[in-house]
Amino acid sequence: xxxxxxxxxxxxxxxxxxxxxxxxxxxxxxxxxxxxxxxxxxxxxxxxxxxxxxxxxxxxxxxxxxxxxxxxxxxxxxxxxxxxxxxxxxxxxxxxxxxxxxxxxxxxxxxx
Amino acid sequence: xxxxxxxxxxxxxxxxxxxxxxxxxxxxxxxxxxxxxxxxxxxxxxxxxxxxxxxxxxxxxxxxxxxxxxxxxxxxxxxxxxxxxxxxxxxxxxxxxxxxxxxxxxxxxxxx
Numbered sequence: 691x692x693x694x695x696x697x698x699x700x701x702x703x704x705x706x707x708x709x710x711x712x713x714x715x716x717x718x719x720x721x722x723x724x725x726x727x728x729x730x731x732x733x734x735x736x737x738x739x740x741x742x743x744x745x746x747x748x749x750x751x752x753x754x755x756x757x758x759x760x761x762x763x764x765x766x767x768x769x770x771x772x773x774x775x776x777x778x779x780x781x782x783x784x785x786x787x788x789x790x791x792x793x794x795x796x797x798x799x800x801x802x
Numbered sequence: 803x804x805x806x807x808x809x810x811x812x813x814x815x816x817x818x819x820x821x822x823x824x825x826x827x828x829x830x831x832x833x834x835x836x837x838x839x840x841x842x843x844x845x846x847x848x849x850x851x852x853x854x855x856x857x858x859x860x861x862x863x864x865x866x867x868x869x870x871x872x873x874x875x876x877x878x879x880x881x882x883x884x885x886x887x888x889x890x891x892x893x894x895x896x897x898x899x900x901x902x903x904x905x906x907x908x909x910x911x912x913x914x
Binding site: 694723725730731732733735738748780782787790791792793794795796 | 811838843844845846847848851892896900901902905906907
């Protein structure tokens with residue numbers, strides 16, 4: 691049982707490049723989330739999904755896009771990378787909003 | 803607006819001594835409160851949650867948290883700290899759109 695798996699773990703991008711952070715879970719959770727973690731700022735919600743085909747914006751969605759074609763996968767797309775997107779990104783899943791979140795190991799992204 | 807505050811950036815405690823990590827919250831209605839722990843280069847892990855009922859909630863790894871409605875607090879406690887408890891601890895509250903709002907985190911250092 692792998693839980694929540696994120697790839698890649700590390701990536702360096704140049705300004706203006708694009709990339710996709712992959713996230714997959716094998717717990718059959720309907721709810722999935724993308725957070726970014728910046729030092730001293732806690733975690734900020736970027737996008738979330740309550741099921742396949744349904745996504746919604748969180749607190750800091752600008753510069754990102756998501757899709758949810760299956761229950762298992764929730765990729766995060768960065769278009770036109772900017773230095774402000776340098777951060778650690780976490781994918782998480784849960785059975786419901788009041789349940790515990792299960793987090794991936796994180797993806798550290800640097801934009802230069 | 804819902805919010806959660808962790809007033810201490812860092813807490814230092816000697817091994818074997820009791821520890822407290824503070825959290826206060828602001829919500830409309832009944833609060834759903836959570837504690838998560840993050841070890842270096844890892845994702846967050848669920849420790850415990852308060853939904854309703856007993857004000858003292860027991861969680862993983864010997865941690866517990868005390869819900870105090872009059873003081874709007876949800877402090878994390880452990881009777882005897884271990885060096886292995888050293889990590890970053892996050893308090894979170896569910897907001898009125900059913901998503902988690904995280905505090906900025908408190909770094910716990912337990913010294914031998």
